[in-house]
């Protein structure tokens with residue numbers, strides 16, 4: 471049994487943000503009280519061994535749920551695999567991750583869905599929940615067997631990495647999504663508008679002489695998908711929103727009652743295109759980093775609920791790939807191990823976002839939207855939880871990262887605010903930054 475004393479509990483699912491004592495027994499949250507005496511706790515332990523943690527100055531919240539993680543297995547295990555990715559997840563404070571389907575081969579049938587589930591269970595760290603592709607082979611034309619894949623354990627469908635260019639295919643996918651009850655996760659990027667662009671089109675891309683991707687490449691597809699979701703009544707989730715226009719379109723669609731949710735990635739809330747240097751391939755990401763104005767619009771959107779969730783879009787790549795010239799390096803940032811700390815340091819500490827809002831957007835809301843367990847510390851629920859120390863600082867060193875990837879803009883930087891204990895179903899899986 472665990473007794474977390476005098477810890478600041480943030481649990482948006484129960485509207486708790488207060489100093490509390492928390493008891494965990496048999497893998498479950500037993501009780502959250504204003505304070506407990508040793509006698510009371512020992513009685514409740516009924517002879518079970520007890521570990522007491524002084525939580526003063528620390529936060530306890532539900533294990534974070536990341537709805538957008540690339541784990542690269544099967545097929546590209548040199549970048550990441552399900553074991554290394556799920557270890558990176560718990561090191562970063564995530565107890566549930568939704569695995570994207572753009573593996574090799576893509577997760578487009580029930581057998582592959584079951585494979586990802588099995589590998590996740592075998593790894594035994596974060597819960598790994600597979601996303602299936604929308605179209606067979608991610609080729610954008612023929613829909614997968616969604617109902618069958620749902621039976622196998624799929625929790626959502628997405629061709630992420632690629633846009634579904636054919637609007638009729640997208641419309642049909644949303645129509646079918648109504649039957650499964652699961653959202654279609656859309657990677658909004660008009661292929662022709664994006665062209666061979668490398669970063670956001672604007673003053674910065676002009677100065678660097680790099681081919682730009684216009685903001686409209688994202689926003690026109692956001693507009694299309696919102697119209698199709700409204701027409702079909704299907705559930706839509708928009709991945710990695712990065713432009714001011716997209717935020718505005720979502721705000722208006724929500725006001726009309728469209729069944730849409732949206733996510734934003736930490737890097738789009740923290741960085742902007744002006745910060746990219748020609749050798750900074752770690753900041754080469756899709757969608758590309760936007761302008762300062764976009765960054766402000768995204769923060770405002772997350773604050774007012776237009777954007778519902780934060781998600782990492784953890785996109786691991788090898789060092790050799792990212793060592794290529796900017797034009798040839800792959801898009802993506804590996805972020806499971808640094809995302810929470812980055813949000814704490816760059817957004818919560820300066821007062822741009824409250825920690826309560828961050829936790830809601832990264833636990834309760836994803837659980838609700840995708841119908842997942844977790845995201846709550848209600849008594850009786852499995853104890854997936856994070857103890858966060860706002861004062862713990864650490865240099866992001868290659869040797870300490872448990873992900874196979876090193877493509878993070880925070881490498882060699884000192885960061886502050888980290889999860890120092892993480893439990894999955896009441897089992898301690900990370901302590902003092904070391905995965906157990």
Ligand SMILES: NC(=O)N[C@@H](CC(=O)O)C(=O)O
Pocket residue numbers: 540572630631632657754755756757783785786801802803
């Ligand atoms: N975000 C990225 O830059 N890359 C992702 C694909 C994606 O999320 O669209 C990847 O799979 O590497």
Ligand SMILES: [Zn+2]
Pocket residue numbers: 630631632657709710756757
């Ligand atoms: Zn994407």
Ligand SMILES: [Zn+2]
Pocket residue numbers: 538540570630631783785
């Ligand atoms: Zn992605």
